[in-house]
Amino acid sequence: MPDPAIKAAGVVKWFGEGEARTEALRGVNIEAYFGEMLYVVGPSGSGKTTLLSVISGILRPDSGTVSVEGSEIWKLGSDKLADFRLHKIGFVFQDFHLFPRLSTAENVAIPLILRRMAWSAAIAEAVKYLDVVGLKNRADLPPVKLSGGEQQRVAIARAIVGQPDILIMDEPTASLDGDTGHAIVGFVKQNILNDKRCILIVTHDDRISEFATRILKMADGVLTETAKGGPA
Amino acid sequence: MIGILKLAYKLLVNDRAKFTALLVGITFAVFLIIQMTAMFAGTMKRASATVINLGASIWIMDPAVQTVAQTIGMPDYVLDAARSMQGVSYAVPVYNGGALVKLADGAYQYVTVIGLDDTSLFGRPALIQGKIEDIYGENAFIVVKDPEFTKLGNPHVGTEFQVNDHRGVIVGIAKVASSGLFGVPTLYTTYERALQYLPNPRFTISYVLVEPKSPADVIRIKQQAEALGYLALTKDEFSDRITNFYIYQTGMGTNLLIMTVMSFIVGLSISGQTFYTFVLENLEKFGALKAIGAKSRELVFMILFQASFTALTGYGLGIGLCVLLITLARLRLPDYAALVTYWNLALAFVMVVIIAGISSYFGVRKVLRIEPFDIFRG
Numbered sequence: 001m002p003d004p005a006i007k008a009a010g011v012v013k014w015f016g017e018g019e020a021r022t023e024a025l026r027g028v029n030i031e032a033y034f035g036e037m038l039y040v041v042g043p044s045g046s047g048k049t050t051l052l053s054v055i056s057g058i059l060r061p062d063s064g065t066v067s068v069e070g071s072e073i074w075k076l077g078s079d080k081l082a083d084f085r086l087h088k089i090g091f092v093f094q095d096f097h098l099f100p101r102l103s104t105a106e107n108v109a110i111p112l113i114l115r116r117m118a119w120s121a122a123i124a125e126a127v128k129y130l131d132v133v134g135l136k137n138r139a140d141l142p143p144v145k146l147s148g149g150e151q152q153r154v155a156i157a158r159a160i161v162g163q164p165d166i167l168i169m170d171e172p173t174a175s176l177d178g179d180t181g182h183a184i185v186g187f188v189k190q191n192i193l194n195d196k197r198c199i200l201i202v203t204h205d206d207r208i209s210e211f212a213t214r215i216l217k218m219a220d221g222v223l224t225e226t227a228k229g230g231p232a
Numbered sequence: 233m234i235g236i237l238k239l240a241y242k243l244l245v246n247d248r249a250k251f252t253a254l255l256v257g258i259t260f261a262v263f264l265i266i267q268m269t270a271m272f273a274g275t276m277k278r279a280s281a282t283v284i285n286l287g288a289s290i291w292i293m294d295p296a297v298q299t300v301a302q303t304i305g306m307p308d309y310v311l312d313a314a315r316s317m318q319g320v321s322y323a324v325p326v327y328n329g330g331a332l333v334k335l336a337d338g339a340y341q342y343v344t345v346i347g348l349d350d351t352s353l354f355g356r357p358a359l360i361q362g363k364i365e366d367i368y369g370e371n372a373f374i375v376v377k378d379p380e381f382t383k384l385g386n387p388h389v390g391t392e393f394q395v396n397d398h399r400g401v402i403v404g405i406a407k408v409a410s411s412g413l414f415g416v417p418t419l420y421t422t423y424e425r426a427l428q429y430l431p432n433p434r435f436t437i438s439y440v441l442v443e444p445k446s447p448a449d450v451i452r453i454k455q456q457a458e459a460l461g462y463l464a465l466t467k468d469e470f471s472d473r474i475t476n477f478y479i480y481q482t483g484m485g486t487n488l489l490i491m492t493v494m495s496f497i498v499g500l501s502i503s504g505q506t507f508y509t510f511v512l513e514n515l516e517k518f519g520a521l522k523a524i525g526a527k528s529r530e531l532v533f534m535i536l537f538q539a540s541f542t543a544l545t546g547y548g549l550g551i552g553l554c555v556l557l558i559t560l561a562r563l564r565l566p567d568y569a570a571l572v573t574y575w576n577l578a579l580a581f582v583m584v585v586i587i588a589g590i591s592s593y594f595g596v597r598k599v600l601r602i603e604p605f606d607i608f609r610g
Binding site (some may be wrong): 050053056058059078079082083084085086087089091093095097099102106110111113114116117118119124158196 | 516
């Protein structure tokens with residue numbers, strides 16, 4: 001068994017205090033491996049997004065450990081944690097969160113710019129990744145001129161431009177019609193997933209389940225069963 | 233960091249509506265602040281015109297004098313005493329008064345008459361026509377070619393007029409560093425002729441102009457003048473005294489303060505609100521940047537850069553607009569009293585820095601509080 005890319009053990013996270021206290025994660029254990037496209041599915045409010053946030057280093061758990069490539073991320077200081085996210089994680093947000101005032105290429109180049117790469121070099125690299133997602137000819141357009149599917153592709157290009165080991169996708173098909181969503185996730189599996197990368201997808205879209213390596217079901221803050229593939 | 237600042241620049245400038253609103257707010261505020269203070273500075277310079285033009289190092293006067301035009305005659309012994317003071321290189325009298333001139337066409341015009349010491353002509357203006365020694369000629373006057381010059385019917389060398397039924401003749405046309413505050417032409421003549429032509433009280437010396445032997449003698453001269461019951465001021469102190477009079481005794485200072493504060497509030501309101509709205513609209517994007525891996529201090533730099541860039545651009549535009557307005561005004565009103573000084577610019581700069589600081593403070597607070605998790609949660 002290879003070392004896991006991500007290993008979370010006994011992760012607990014609650015929100016609120018006293019009567020209003022809600023446990024979003026109740027001792028979650030999960031392992032994800034390189035070359036794997038792992039889905040976390042479940043109803044709204046089951047804790048999927050919270051789990052993704054804890055694993056990706058943007059929401060501190062109340063207890064438990066999260067290791068990425070063998071390093072426990074929640075022992076890092078805030079700057080180191082930001083660096084960890086910048087270099088190890090690629091995010092595809094549900095609403096894309098593209099900057100409407102920047103060109104498509106500039107949007108894609110953001111992670112490289114944050115890594116202090118020179119502006120022109122970052123743009124040139126971004127255009128290469130736009131080519132990967134089939135949008136090279138849209139490099140100079142603002143995202144608002146693109147369709148929803150194209151915007152999703154831009155978001156994917158932005159997520160992978162820094163060649164992160166882990167790609168986190170939050171409801172990647174939520175803003176897209178069925179065919180486009182299917183095509184996008186298929187594209188990701190075929191072109192973005194490789195044996196040095198692990199992709200975690202939070203979704204409740206059954207139509208894309210065929211692309212998953214494993215599917216974990218979540219309910220009330222607990223990973224309840226494995227719907228496809230091996231154990232959590 | 234240059235790339236991150238360029239990112240901040242593009243986010244700011246590409247939102248043209250917001251950026252324009254920000255610039256308009258700051259430009260307008262800077263324009264108002266500089267215009268108000270420039271008019272004040274210009275007026276104050278005019279108020280001290282005689283002090284500037286005569287150029288004496290020390291002025292001895294009656295302690296009740298508040299402005300150079302408000303003269304109180306001093307007896308002749310003050311001049312003698314000044315000349316015998318320790319540390320005095322030389323001392324001369326000067327007459328400063330007003331007179332009604334009857335022009336050749338029969339019109340009357342009020343003028344300022346400055347009577348220079350007959351012997352030395354200390355404080356004489358630079359002539360652009362005529363010879364200074366002609367001032368000793370019969371009925372001779374030198375006219376200053378300033379914006380008020382035309383009120384004497386554009387006189388030339390040889391032009392005649394009447395002062396108190398005395399014949400006067402222009403023997404020279406002079407230029408001076410600053411024209412006066414009250415919009416009247418200025419004539420120079422000798423001290424003795426001024427006394428002959430103009431009605432005078434018992435004491436006739438307006439000021440005793442003193443040159444110290446060395447800068448170290450200034451304090452000693454001031455002490456000796458005080459012992460005599462008079463006041464000795466350096467030219468800078470005299471100018472300050474005049475300025476203080478207008479600020480504190482005429483309400484001009486209060487008006488200036490009110491206008492400056494109003495300009496500041498207008499600028500702060502427009503720019504602060506617009507910038508805050510700009511940050512709010514981009515808050516999710518800043519959160520996304522945070523999630524991607526931007527550090528909090530980098531986001532703070534971005535906001536500070538955006539605020540600073542807007543502030544400095546608005547500052548430059550405000551100065552440009554003010555200079556343009558003053559230039560246009562002077563095409564129509566050559567005597568328009570507005571003077572942009574380093575002090576004006578510094579005050580406006582401080583105001584702009586405060587506006588940018590306050591505007592960005594609230595934006596920074598918002599951005600620091602945004603949690604990347606909120607972006608995920610949607």
